[in-house]
Amino acid sequence: MNFEILRRKMVQDQIVARGISDRLVIDAMLKIPRHIFVQEAFAAQAYNDKALPIGEKQTISQPYIVALMTEKLALTGTEKVLEIGTGSGYQTALLATLADRVYSAERIRPLALSARKCLDSLKLFNVQLRINDSEGSPIGWEDEAPFDAIIVTAGAPEVPDILTDQLAIGGRLVIPVGSNSDQQLITIIKNEAGELLQESSVTCRFVPLIGKQGWQA
Numbered sequence: 001m002n003f004e005i006l007r008r009k010m011v012q013d014q015i016v017a018r019g020i021s022d023r024l025v026i027d028a029m030l031k032i033p034r035h036i037f038v039q040e041a042f043a044a045q046a047y048n049d050k051a052l053p054i055g056e057k058q059t060i061s062q063p064y065i066v067a068l069m070t071e072k073l074a075l076t077g078t079e080k081v082l083e084i085g086t087g088s089g090y091q092t093a094l095l096a097t098l099a100d101r102v103y104s105a106e107r108i109r110p111l112a113l114s115a116r117k118c119l120d121s122l123k124l125f126n127v128q129l130r131i132n133d134s135e136g137s138p139i140g141w142e143d144e145a146p147f148d149a150i151i152v153t154a155g156a157p158e159v160p161d162i163l164t165d166q167l168a169i170g171g172r173l174v175i176p177v178g179s180n181s182d183q184q185l186i187t188i189i190k191n192e193a194g195e196l197l198q199e200s201s202v203t204c205r206f207v208p209l210i211g212k213q214g215w216q217a
C-alpha cells in the first residue's frame with residue numbers, strides 16, 4: 001500500500017476540493033502520516049473520508065473536519081496551543097507542526113500513551129501530554145494558560161467558561177457545541193477588549209467531552 005499516494009489524494013479530494021486554502025495546513029496534512037495513528041487493522045482506511053475507531057469507544061476525526069478546525073485556529077508557527085482530547089494524537093501532530101508549543105490533555109490513559117509513541121516516532125518533541133483521568137478534574141490546563149489557540153476535539157453542551165478564561169487576548173477557541181448526537185463547530189475570538197466574538201460553521205458529530213462543563217461519564 002502506497003500511503004503517500006493515498007495521503008496526496010486525501011488532501012486533494014477531501015481538503016483542497018472542499019475549500020481549505022491555508023497553505024500551512026495543507027502542507028502539514030501532506031506531511032503527517034495519518035495511518036500510524038490508527039490501529040493496524042484500519043491503516044488501509046486511514047485516508048478515507050470518515051472518522052475511524054481508535055479503541056476505548058473513541059474516534060479519530062474525519063480528515064476534513066481536522067483540516068477545518070485547524071484552519072480556523074489560523075496558526076502561524078509562534079503560538080502556544082491547548083488541545084482537549086488528544087485521542088490518537090493525529091490532530092496533535094498537525095498542531096505541533098504548525099505552532100510553537102502544544103499542550104494536549106486526554107482522559108483515557110492508553111490513548112495518551114499510544115499518542116505519545118506516535119508523536120515521538122515523528123520527532124515532534126514540542127508537545128506536552130497530560131492525562132486527566134481523575135474524577136472531577138477540571139477541563140483545561142490552568143497552570144500553562146493563557147493560550148493563543150485552544151481546540152476541543154470532543155463535543156460539549158456549551159462553551160466552557162474555564163476555556164475562554166484560558167484564552168489569550170487575540171486568541172481563538174474552536175469547539176463543537178450542541179447535543180450528544182450532533183454539534184455546530186463554533187469559533188470564538190477574544191478581541192483586544194477581551195470580548196468574545198463567536199461564529200458558527202458546519203454541523204459535526206464528535207464523541208462527548210466529559211467533565212464539569214461537559215457531559216457526565
Ligand code: SAH
Binds near residue numbers: 208
Ligand atoms: N483529536 C482526536 C479526537 C479523539 S476523540 C483524534 O483525532 O484522534 C476525543 C477525545 O477526547 C477522546 O479520546 C476522549 O477520551 C477525550 N476527552 C473527552 N473529554 C475529555 C476531557 N475532559 N479532557 C481530556 N480529554 C477528553
